[in-house]
Amino acid sequence: MAESNATRADSDEIVLRARDLRVVFPHRHGDIVTLDGVGFDVRRGEILGMVGESGAGKSMTGAAIIGLIDSPGYLDRGEVELSGKRIDKLDARSSQNIRGRRISMVFQDPLTSLNPLRTIGDQLIETITTHLSVSRDEAKRKAIAGLEEVGIPANRFNAYPHEFSGGMRQRVVIALSLCAEPELIIADEPTTALDVSVQAQVLKLLRQLCQEHNTAVILITHDMGVIAETTDRVAVLYGGELLEIGDTQTVLENPQHPYTRGLIACTPSVEYGDITTRLAQIGDENVDQPPSGFENATPTSEINPSEENGNQTFIRIENLSRRFDLSDPWLARVMYRRSKQFLDAVDNVSFEIQRGTTYALVGESGSGKSTIARMAVGLLAPSTGQVLIDGHNLHDTNMTQSEHRKIRQRMQMVFQSPFASLNPRWRVGSILAEPLRVFELVDDNDAERARVTELLEQVGLSASDAKRFPHEFSGGQRQRISIARSLASKPDFIVCDEPTSALDVSVQAQVLNLLKELQQELGLTYLFITHDLAVVRVMAHNIGVLKSGKLVEEQATEALIESPQSDYTQMLIRSAPRIRRKEPLT
Numbered sequence: 001m002a003e004s005n006a007t008r009a010d011s012d013e014i015v016l017r018a019r020d021l022r023v024v025f026p027h028r029h030g031d032i033v034t035l036d037g038v039g040f041d042v043r044r045g046e047i048l049g050m051v052g053e054s055g056a057g058k059s060m061t062g063a064a065i066i067g068l069i070d071s072p073g074y075l076d077r078g079e080v081e082l083s084g085k086r087i088d089k090l091d092a093r094s095s096q097n098i099r100g101r102r103i104s105m106v107f108q109d110p111l112t113s114l115n116p117l118r119t120i121g122d123q124l125i126e127t128i129t130t131h132l133s134v135s136r137d138e139a140k141r142k143a144i145a146g147l148e149e150v151g152i153p154a155n156r157f158n159a160y161p162h163e164f165s166g167g168m169r170q171r172v173v174i175a176l177s178l179c180a181e182p183e184l185i186i187a188d189e190p191t192t193a194l195d196v197s198v199q200a201q202v203l204k205l206l207r208q209l210c211q212e213h214n215t216a217v218i219l220i221t222h223d224m225g226v227i228a229e230t231t232d233r234v235a236v237l238y239g240g241e242l243l244e245i246g247d248t249q250t251v252l253e254n255p256q257h258p259y260t261r262g263l264i265a266c267t268p269s270v271e272y273g274d275i276t277t278r279l280a281q282i283g284d285e286n287v288d289q290p291p292s293g294f295e296n297a298t299p300t301s302e303i304n305p306s307e308e309n310g311n312q313t314f315i316r317i318e319n320l321s322r323r324f325d326l327s328d329p330w331l332a333r334v335m336y337r338r339s340k341q342f343l344d345a346v347d348n349v350s351f352e353i354q355r356g357t358t359y360a361l362v363g364e365s366g367s368g369k370s371t372i373a374r375m376a377v378g379l380l381a382p383s384t385g386q387v388l389i390d391g392h393n394l395h396d397t398n399m400t401q402s403e404h405r406k407i408r409q410r411m412q413m414v415f416q417s418p419f420a421s422l423n424p425r426w427r428v429g430s431i432l433a434e435p436l437r438v439f440e441l442v443d444d445n446d447a448e449r450a451r452v453t454e455l456l457e458q459v460g461l462s463a464s465d466a467k468r469f470p471h472e473f474s475g476g477q478r479q480r481i482s483i484a485r486s487l488a489s490k491p492d493f494i495v496c497d498e499p500t501s502a503l504d505v506s507v508q509a510q511v512l513n514l515l516k517e518l519q520q521e522l523g524l525t526y527l528f529i530t531h532d533l534a535v536v537r538v539m540a541h542n543i544g545v546l547k548s549g550k551l552v553e554e555q556a557t558e559a560l561i562e563s564p565q566s567d568y569t570q571m572l573i574r575s576a577p578r579i580r581r582k583e584p585l586t
Contacts, residue, residue, distance in 0.1 A: 021078035049231030071531035104177035110169035121157040131180035167198030200575035266509040268534035288464030320385035363546035412486035416498035418478035430467030439451035476507035
C-alpha cells in the first residue's frame with residue numbers, strides 16, 4: 001500500500017521516499033515474502049512511527065532502506081530514494097558510504113551497538129573521522145559536544161560502556177547516530193528494554209534532537225503508547241503489508257483498519273483499567289490473513305474477590321531485607337586497603353496480600369522487585385524478616401522436609417522470558433508432567449496424560465501440543481505453556497515476574513486476560529512484578545511502589561493511580577506512555 005499523494009509534502013521536503021518495497025527469502029518449499037508493496041515518505045524534521053506485532057515487517061522495512069537485508073534475502077522489487085536520489089541499486093562501496101553517514105541506525109539493545117573493549121570517546125571519534133573529513137582534534141571536540149547534547153557530561157568521555165546504565169548507554173548510541181550529521185535516523189525499538197522513566201527521557205531527547213537538527217526519524221516499535229507520545233505520523237504494518245498510514249492523532253482517534261483498532265484496544269492504559277481480547281488468528285495461530293472482528297471485542301471484566309476470601313490475609317511479608325556482599329576477595333582488600341562493600345537490595349519491606357487478589361510491586365530496575373519475588377517463593381533466603389504463607393514461615397529452618405515440600409507445592413512462579421524458562425530439549429508434555437511427578441500428584445501414566453491435557457486446555461492450547469517442542473510455538477503460546485506448568489501443582493499463590501514485558505501488546509492482552517480468568521476460576525493469589533503501571537491497572541487490586549529497595553507507597557490500585565502520594569509514584573505515572581483519548585475504544 002503506497003501513501004496517497006494527498007499526504008505527501010513537496011519533493012524538496014522529502015528526505016526518504018520508499019515505493020512498492022518487496023523483500024523475498026528463497027526457500028526450498030517456496031519463496032517467503034516478508035515485505036510486500038510497502039511505500040511511504042518521510043519528511044525532514046518528522047518522526048514517522050512504524051508499528052505492528054512481531055513479524056509485521058517493521059525491522060525488515062528498515063533493513064531494506066539501509067541495505068542490510070540478511071542473506072539469502074533480497075529486495076525483489078521497489079525503489080528507495082534519499083533526498084531525491086535512488087539508493088536501492090547502489091554497489092556495496094556506495095551503500096557503505098550511505099550507512100552511518102547519511103542514514104544511521106539506533107538498535108534496541110545498546111550493548112550490541114557498542115564495543116565493550118573501547119571507551120565511548122574512542123568509538124565516537126572513529127565514527128566521526130570515518131564519515132567526516134575532520135582532524136582527530138576536531139573529531140574529539142565534536143564527540144564531546146555530541147555527548148553533552150544528549151545529557152552526558154564531558155568527564156565521562158573516557159568511560160567504557162559497562163560503566164553506564166541502560167538509559168545512558170542508549171544516549172551514547174543516539175550521540176553516535178547523530179555525530180555524522182545524517183539526514184535520516186532509523187530507531188528500531190530503541191526503548192523496549194528500558195524502564196518507563198528512562199524511556200520517557202530517551203523519547204523526549206529523540207524528539208528534541210529531531211527538531212534541533214531537522215533530522216528525519218523512522219521510529220519502529222510495537223507500543224502504541226510510544227507512538228502516541230512521540231511521532232508525527234504513524235504507519236501500521238501487518239504480515240509484511242502497510243495497512244494504514246496517516247497523522248498520528250487522526251489514526252489514533254479514527255483508525256480505519258480493524259487491525260489498527262485492535263492494536264489500540266489491546267493497549268493497556270493508565271487511564272483505563274480494561275483491555276480487549278484480541279482474536280485468536282492474530283499473531284499466534286495464523287499470521288497469513290489480515291485480522292478482522294476487533295470492532296466486536298468487548299472489555300474484560302474486573303476481578304472482584306469473593307466476600308469469603310477477600311478479607312483473609314494469605315501472604316504476609318514482614319520486615320523483609322536482603323543484603324548482598326559486593327566486596328573484593330579478602331587478599332585484594334588487604335593489599336589495596338579496601339573496605340567491604342554491601343548492597344541493600346531490599347530494605348525492611350512489609351506488605352500483605354489478601355487471598356484471591358493480586359498485589360503488584362512496581363518500580364524501576366534495581367528497585368528490588370525481582371529480589372522480593374525470589375524470596376517470596378523460596379529461591380533466595382532473606383537477610384532479615386520473613387515470608388508467611390497462610391501463617392507458615394517459608395524460610396523456617398526448623399521445618400521438616402515434608403512440611404517444606406507441602407508449602408513449596410502451594411506456590412509457583414512465571415518468569416519474564418518464556419524462551420529461557422522452558423527446557424528446549426523437552427517436549428511440552430514432559431515439561432508439564434515434571435511437577436506432577438516431583439509432587440507425586442498422579443498415580444499412573446494415564447492420569448498423567450489426562451492432567452497434562454487438562455492443563456493445556458486450561459490455557460487455551462490443545463492436547464496435541466503436548467508432543468511439540470517449545471521452539472515450535474510463538475512467544476505468546478510459550479508463555480501460556482509456562483502458565484500451564486505453574487498450575488500443574490495446583491498452587492494457591494503464583495508470583496508473576498514481568499510475565500508480559502517481552503510480548504507484543506496484543507499477545508500481552510491475551511496473557512493478562514488469561515491470568516485474570518484463571519484467578520476467577522481457581523481463586524489464585526498473585527504477586528505481580530512489573531515496571532508498567534498500565535499493566536498494573538489491568539491486573540492489580542493493590543500496588544506497592546519500590547524505590548532503591550524501600551517501599552515508598554502502598555495503596556489500592558484506583559486510589560494510587562488517581563491520587564499518588566509520593567513524588568516518585570507521581571513521576572512514574574507521568575512517565576508512562578499513553579494513548580490520549582476521550583474514552584476507551586471498544
